[in-house]
Amino acid sequence: MGLTKTEIFTEEQNQLSTLLKAMAHPARIAILQRIILSNTCICGDLVGELGLAQATISQHLKELKNAGIIQGTIEGVSVCYCINPKTWKLLEEQLGTFLGSYKGETSCC
Amino acid sequence: MGLTKTEIFTEEQNQLSTLLKAMAHPARIAILQRIILSNTCICGDLVGELGLAQATISQHLKELKNAGIIQGTIEGVSVCYCINPKTWKLLEEQLGTFLGSYKGETSCC
DNA sequence: GCTTTATATTGCAATATTACGATTAATATT
DNA sequence: AATATTAATCGTAATATTGCAATATAAAGC
Numbered sequence A, B: 001m002g003l004t005k006t007e008i009f010t011e012e013q014n015q016l017s018t019l020l021k022a023m024a025h026p027a028r029i030a031i032l033q034r035i036i037l038s039n040t041c042i043c044g045d046l047v048g049e050l051g052l053a054q055a056t057i058s059q060h061l062k063e064l065k066n067a068g069i070i071q072g073t074i075e076g077v078s079v080c081y082c083i084n085p086k087t088w089k090l091l092e093e094q095l096g097t098f099l100g101s102y103k104g105e106t107s108c109c
Numbered sequence C: 001g002c003t004t005t006a007t008a009t010t011g012c013a014a015t016a017t018t019a020c021g022a023t024t025a026a027t028a029t030t
Numbered sequence D: 001a002a003t004a005t006t007a008a009t010c011g012t013a014a015t016a017t018t019g020c021a022a023t024a025t026a027a028a029g030c
Helices: A011-023 A026-038 A043-049 A054-066 A085-100 B011-023 B026-038 B043-049 B054-066 B085-100
Strands: A070-075 A078-083 B070-075 B078-083
Touching: A011 A026, A011 A054, A011 A085, A011 B011, A011 B026, A026 A043, A026 A054, A026 A078, A026 B011, A026 B085, A043 A054, A043 A078, A054 A070, A085 B026, A085 B085, B011 B026, B011 B054, B011 B085, B026 B043, B026 B054, B026 B078, B043 B054, B043 B078, B054 B070
Parallel strands: none
Antiparallel strands: A070 A078, B070 B078
């Protein structure tokens, strides 16, 4: 079917999985790292740095934007992308809770 | 093409994206939460609790296992799955570094 | 050995993802 | 106005994912 059954899961589970999915690609991780590094980034800079075509990078940026992880404003001819602090904080909190809920005490298997 | 160009990214970027991808599904998050909660878990418990078919859950478990996030040992007729502490710690570290590298100081756009 | 129980595997259909060339739209520059 | 630059979108091909029914496997109990 290829269609995730979102209706049987909690809001939180769906939200977290959506955010994780948006980051679950090496190109998108690279893009985020690059944006964080320069604290302001233009799509054109990425083309050439990563070895991907312009259309592909634009698509990845769109996915990150759709997930709310980055935001972009038009800056003349080019577009300036940066991290959406709100979503980033949400991600840190949700993931922190999730990852932190496991305390590797008793090893069972 | 549908084929990620892993060769153009760093080892770390690929590793992190693989781990994130393995968790980027509400069913797999639910499974992990359930495993953490009971600290030892049998696949059969999940069938019926989540609203997914046995084959589907088995597949999700396999994916989590392939990524090294969980491990399973045969316990008589059933299989006991639990978190792989080593991978979990790795994930916490890698994600911590990645998420922490962004300090929402200067808002640019 | 046969049956039950628990999980894995196979095969399939529907849909999603990844990547790119070509094109388009919008602004800058000449 | 004509041209160049930048990024988005469209169309397409290749591959991956999701989910399930059906079947297979493996261990336990009879």
